[in-house]
Amino acid sequence: QVQLEESGGGLAQVGGSLRLSCAASGRTTNSYVMAWFRQAPGKEREFVATITGSGVTYYGDSVKGRFTISRENADNTVYLQMNSLESEDTAVYYCAARRSARAAMTSPLYDYWGQGTQVTVSS
Numbered sequence: 001q002v003q004l005e006e007s008g009g010g011l012a013q014v015g016g017s018l019r020l021s022c023a024a025s026g027r028t029t030n031s032y033v034m035a036w037f038r039q040a041p042g043k044e045r046e047f048v049a050t051i052t053g054s055g056v057t058y059y060g061d062s063v064k065g066r067f068t069i070s071r072e073n074a075d076n077t078v079y080l081q082m083n084s085l086e087s088e089d090t091a092v093y094y095c096a097a098r099r100s101a102r103a104a105m106t107s108p109l110y111d112y113w114g115q116g117t118q119v120t121v122s123s
Contacts, residue, residue: 002026002112004095009117012085016121020080022095022114030073033098036080037107038091038119047105048093049080058103062088085121092116 008020022034035050047060049069057069068081078095096110104110 002029002032002097004097004112004114006093006095006114006117009093009119011120011122014085014087014121014123016085017081017083018085018119020082020093020095020117020119022078022080024076024078024097028073029076029097031101033100033103034069034071034078035096035098035104035110036069036078036093037096038089038093039116040088040091043091045094045107046091047107050103050105051078052103053101056103058105060105082119087121087123090119090121092118 003025005023012018031053033052036048037045039045049059051057051069066084071078094116095114097112098110
């Protein structure tokens with residue numbers, strides 16, 4: 001089993017930055033695909049970014065050029081650097097892990113999930 005714990009959420013202003021962290025425990029996730037999803041009130045869960053074990057990354061259209069996903073395998077941790085935040089980025093952000101080397105952008109393909117961390121962007 002893998003446990004995922006997100007941190008780093010909070011309140012930011014439009015145009016500001018936040019950095020989310022996701023710490024994995026239970027077993028090493030170095031070969032797993034890791035991802036971030038988000039869900040705003042009344043909306044479906046949305047793909048944000050994913051990174052393979054070898055470091056290949058993919059992003060959702062709404063965050064391209066503003067968000068960066070990275071991983072530190074030595075620490076079993078994944079990060080999401082969020083810059084140029086917009087009010088539409090307000091959501092609960094979830095970390096997810098997939099027992100596969102193949103990237104995926106749909107939530108049902110992920111095996112483990114964190115509890116989520118709230119990000120609120122205000123003007």
